[in-house]
Amino acid sequence: MDLPTQNHLTTLRSLLTYRLHELESDINAAQVHDTAVSVEPSEVRDRQDEAVRAQTGEIDEAQERRDMEEIGLVKAALHRLDTGTYGGCLDCGADIGLQRLLVQPAASRCAACQAAREQSK
Ligand SMILES: [Zn+2]
Structure with missing residues (x-):
């Protein structure tokens, strides 16, 4: 199994940093959207709008929760890079293995342990 070299670690770090920024701007955009909805004058809302808005709101919330979770994983991975424990x-x-890390830079478990964990859920 290939192990990440210093060059790979640099690549993985920039992937993680990029992803972190992407997630953070997603969440900022969602929060701006929430604010925009709440300041809208109430008289322009009709029932149908309300239903659509409620539905969209739920999707946004689930997406936002997933983003928050992923931010946690990405930050933890960056921390492991800083402390030299990344890749285990x-x-x-x-060793998690280079191929898996390149696909999933925030992976904190090898494929076998991740599968076992998902099964035990
Ligand atoms: Zn393992």
Whole structure:
């Protein structure tokens, strides 16, 4: 299994940093959107609008929660890069492997442990 070299770690760090900024601007945009909806004058709302808005609001909220979770994972991965523990599985300590990290830079477990964890949910 290939292990990440220093060059790979630099690439992975910029992937993670980029993703973090992307997620943070997503969340900022969602919050701006929330504010815009709440200051809208109430007389222009009719029932249909209300329903559509409520539906969209729910989707935004779920998306926002996923974004927040991913931010946590990305930040944790950046922290592991800083402390030199990046690339090891949190559960079994095995190397996660370069191929998996390039696909999922925020991965904190090897494929086997991640699968076991998802099954036990
Ligand atoms: Zn593992």
